[in-house]
Amino acid sequence: MQTHNLGYPRIGSHRELKRASEQFWAGNITRQQLQETGLAIRQANWLTQQQAGIALIPCNDFSFYDQVLDMSLTVGAIPDRFAPLLETSPSATYPSDLYFAMARGYQQEGLDLKAMEMTKWFDTNYHYIVPEFRADQTFTLSSDKLFTEFDEARQVLGKTPKPMLLGPVSYLLLGKEKDSGFNRLDLLERLLPIYEQILTRLQAQGTDWIQFDEPGLSLNLTQPQQDAFATAYQWLRQRFPTLKFLLASYFECYGDNLNAVIQLPVDCLHLDLVRCPSQLADILQTDFTERPMQLSLGVVDGRNIWINDMNRSQILVQRAIDAVGADRVMIAPSCSLLHVPCDLTLETNGQSLPAEVKQWLAFARQKLAEVATLATLISDPESPEAQAALASNQAALAARSKSARLNRPTVQARVRALTDTDAQRSSPFAQRQTVQREQLNLPLFPTTTIGSFPQTEAIRTNRSKLKKGEQSQADYDQFIETEITEAIRWQEDIGLDVLVHGEFERNDMVEYFGERLDGFAFSANGWVQSYGSRCVKPPILFGDVARSQPMTVRWTQFAQSLTDRPVKGMLTGPVTILQWSFVRDDQPRRDTCLQLALAVRDEVVDLAAAGIRIIQIDEPAIREGLPLRRENWATYLDWAGRAFRVAASGVADTTQIHTHMCYSEFNDIMGAIAALDADVITIETSRSQMELLDAFVDFNYPNEIGPGVYDIHSPSVPTVAEMTGLLHKAMAVLPAHNLWVNPDCGLKTRRWPETAQALTNMVRAAQQIRQQI
Ligand code: GLN
Numbered sequence: 001m002q003t004h005n006l007g008y009p010r011i012g013s014h015r016e017l018k019r020a021s022e023q024f025w026a027g028n029i030t031r032q033q034l035q036e037t038g039l040a041i042r043q044a045n046w047l048t049q050q051q052a053g054i055a056l057i058p059c060n061d062f063s064f065y066d067q068v069l070d071m072s073l074t075v076g077a078i079p080d081r082f083a084p085l086l087e088t089s090p091s092a093t094y095p096s097d098l099y100f101a102m103a104r105g106y107q108q109e110g111l112d113l114k115a116m117e118m119t120k121w122f123d124t125n126y127h128y129i130v131p132e133f134r135a136d137q138t139f140t141l142s143s144d145k146l147f148t149e150f151d152e153a154r155q156v157l158g159k160t161p162k163p164m165l166l167g168p169v170s171y172l173l174l175g176k177e178k179d180s181g182f183n184r185l186d187l188l189e190r191l192l193p194i195y196e197q198i199l200t201r202l203q204a205q206g207t208d209w210i211q212f213d214e215p216g217l218s219l220n221l222t223q224p225q226q227d228a229f230a231t232a233y234q235w236l237r238q239r240f241p242t243l244k245f246l247l248a249s250y251f252e253c254y255g256d257n258l259n260a261v262i263q264l265p266v267d268c269l270h271l272d273l274v275r276c277p278s279q280l281a282d283i284l285q286t287d288f289t290e291r292p293m294q295l296s297l298g299v300v301d302g303r304n305i306w307i308n309d310m311n312r313s314q315i316l317v318q319r320a321i322d323a324v325g326a327d328r329v330m331i332a333p334s335c336s337l338l339h340v341p342c343d344l345t346l347e348t349n350g351q352s353l354p355a356e357v358k359q360w361l362a363f364a365r366q367k368l369a370e371v372a373t374l375a376t377l378i379s380d381p382e383s384p385e386a387q388a389a390l391a392s393n394q395a396a397l398a399a400r401s402k403s404a405r406l407n408r409p410t411v412q413a414r415v416r417a418l419t420d421t422d423a424q425r426s427s428p429f430a431q432r433q434t435v436q437r438e439q440l441n442l443p444l445f446p447t448t449t450i451g452s453f454p455q456t457e458a459i460r461t462n463r464s465k466l467k468k469g470e471q472s473q474a475d476y477d478q479f480i481e482t483e484i485t486e487a488i489r490w491q492e493d494i495g496l497d498v499l500v501h502g503e504f505e506r507n508d509m510v511e512y513f514g515e516r517l518d519g520f521a522f523s524a525n526g527w528v529q530s531y532g533s534r535c536v537k538p539p540i541l542f543g544d545v546a547r548s549q550p551m552t553v554r555w556t557q558f559a560q561s562l563t564d565r566p567v568k569g570m571l572t573g574p575v576t577i578l579q580w581s582f583v584r585d586d587q588p589r590r591d592t593c594l595q596l597a598l599a600v601r602d603e604v605v606d607l608a609a610a611g612i613r614i615i616q617i618d619e620p621a622i623r624e625g626l627p628l629r630r631e632n633w634a635t636y637l638d639w640a641g642r643a644f645r646v647a648a649s650g651v652a653d654t655t656q657i658h659t660h661m662c663y664s665e666f667n668d669i670m671g672a673i674a675a676l677d678a679d680v681i682t683i684e685t686s687r688s689q690m691e692l693l694d695a696f697v698d699f700n701y702p703n704e705i706g707p708g709v710y711d712i713h714s715p716s717v718p719t720v721a722e723m724t725g726l727l728h729k730a731m732a733v734l735p736a737h738n739l740w741v742n743p744d745c746g747l748k749t750r751r752w753p754e755t756a757q758a759l760t761n762m763v764r765a766a767q768q769i770r771q772q773i
């Protein structure tokens with residue numbers, strides 16, 4: 001029985017890649033220095049994996065930006081607009097100017113090349129660069145990266161590594177047609193010869209196994225899409241009868257693709273047994289056993305940070321061995337470890353990450369040790385080391401399930417006692433709208449913002465001084481009060497109708513709440529790549545969630561005390577807190593979400609009691625929480641929506657609940673959005689010229705809407721005319737008395753000069769519209 005790994009985090013255990021990339025982009029280090037950093041990270045990663053006891057170690061899992069972009073470069077799917085950079089970016093240079101231009105755009109030497117689009121990698125918080133395909137698309141092998149890394153890995157390891165390649169079908173599926181009249185899967189015939197060239201070279205270099213990642217198999221596929229897999233792998237198999245193909249999908253069951261998948265001429269099939277444990281039994285029931293195919297069992301969770309239940313994994317692995325024999329079984333993490341932080345041993349701050357919680361966690365390096373220990377436990381059950389590891393693993397799990405830190409019976413009882421009435425406002429929207437109008441007395445087209453104002457250098461400095469103990473809490477609070485006071489005065493001056501306090505006290509919209517709730521811990525170094533050089537450090541939601549005291553009332557109330565206009569309270573919703581944290585795996589996510597909902601509900605009630613008449617519950621992550629397979633959507637949307645409504649429904653009709661979502665595709669979830677029953681929803685629409693409102697119009701969305709009238713993601717200042725134009729478009733399709741005027745997202749990443757001008761123009765636009773009707 002062999003151990004292997006599907007991929008290792010590439011940011012470096014101290015985010016070396018982030019630093020080096022940003023230095024390179026700023027022109028402070030040379031390309032060669034950046035390449036040296038990359039090489040050092042790869043070498044360290046390979047050695048870490050070898051020392052952990054992993055037999056088959058991946059290469060080509062490293063990337064200077066993104067593995068899908070690497071593939072686009074490798075097969076020469078380079079959009080035409082980047083042609084001016086081709087000459088100066090030879091295939092031996094990685095990362096070239098061309099590569100970073102495709103990722104980030106290029107504004108130099110009179111060129112202005114737009115970056116390729118970026119989108120979420122399946123249901124993770126990792127973002128990949130979307131391949132662009134044209135009807136006349138051609139492919140040519142255009143990068144040596146993968147061959148170079150193969151040689152490097154072999155040298156470091158002293159044995160043959162396993163190159164990983166994004167498989168041809170998933171690669172095409174992940175891309176977008178940039179012309180009409182063709183389907184990107186039609187390009188398979190043209191693409192496969194490049195894979196042939198790649199495999200020919202790898203074979204000559206001495207490779208044995210090739211890992212084809214085909215996560216497209218975790219989705220609902222059409223018949224032609226399923227067939228493309230058969231075409232591709234039969235084609236490659238014919239040309240490479242002796243290379244060993246390992247096919248890996250993850251994040252979901254193969255589901256209705258399974259029957260097609262087991263017919264594929266591959267040598268090993270990887271199963272994500274964390275997301276889909278039932279898959280093992282399913283596959284053993286087919287005629288799989290009669291095929292010459294191995295199974296890679298993904299038993300260690302590559303998406304979350306909890307220690308493995310080794311006992312449970314051992315049983316699963318043993319079941320497979322009993323059915324097909326140990327020589328046909330490999331064990332591995334469930335997916336690439338890209339999605340977890342590097343190394344738990346770097347966590348030394350017992351305050352934010354208590355020792356008790358730490359012993360329940362495993363980061364990438366620790367997960368590989370778990371894989372190796374499992375292998376020993378199975379092949380040599382008497383091994384004293386393996387036995388000791390198992391014993392301490394089981395002891396930690398037992399301690400976790402009994403921990404008082406984790407279990408809060410009152411919270412659990414509150415969730416159990418929730419009724420449908422708790423998840424519903426007292427009166428229907430129409431009635432609420434009437435009383436809210438009376439009591440808020442806002443003009444038509446009320447103007448507001450999404451919550452945050454620019455996080456200036458001064459704010460960041462003060463926060464870091466407070467953290468380091470160089471500033472007292474009292475001084476810091478004084479500073480925040482001054483910032484809020486200025487923001488309120490300024491909003492009044494430019495004539496906004498519904499004000500915000502500005503969120504100056506918040507580092508991050510999830511971390512801020514996590515830090516104020518029981519049940520959360522925080523790593524100091526638990527960074528995970530989100531895209532390119534951007535990393536996130538998700539809070540660790542380990543236990544029952546409880547709110548022991550108000551989290552935002554002080555600042556909101558202070559802001560309200562400065563003005564007669566309504567100040568909108570700002571909260572992050574339960575689904576978004578869940579979605580952007582590492583969440584406990586010992587109870588359904590639904591239950592954890594309802595605990596969060598109760599905590600937010602208490603805050604909403606306290607804000608209302610403190611005189612706050614409008615409260616916004618941000619849920620930008622509801623959509624990204626959607627399961628990969630459509631058959632699971634309804635269940636998710638049902639509990640996610642219920643959690644939001646539990647959070648929103650503790651207050652009287654007079655309290656106006658807003659929500660905000662900063663994404664664009666509402667069509668397929670419109671029913672669920674409407675079911676949230678927020679009094680006002682603010683959304684992103686500016687970039688698509690209000691076309692996104694169509695979903696709301698088609699649905700006859702009854703409640704109030706603030707379609708973003710300008711794009712905050714760019715520093716350019718929108719003109720009054722641009723915004724009145726958009727508002728006219730919105731008025732043409734929606735009742736004017738339901739419309740709000742606001743930017744399309746929070747302003748924390750902007751600077752004050754453009755923010756001031758943009759919002760001033762926005763208020764003018766609303767005033768003009770009011771005069772015209
Ligand atoms: N209230 C948050 C802000 O303005 C919303 C952020 C978001 O939508 N991601 O920053």
Ligand code: ZN
Nearest residue numbers: 661662745746
């Ligand atoms: Zn937003």
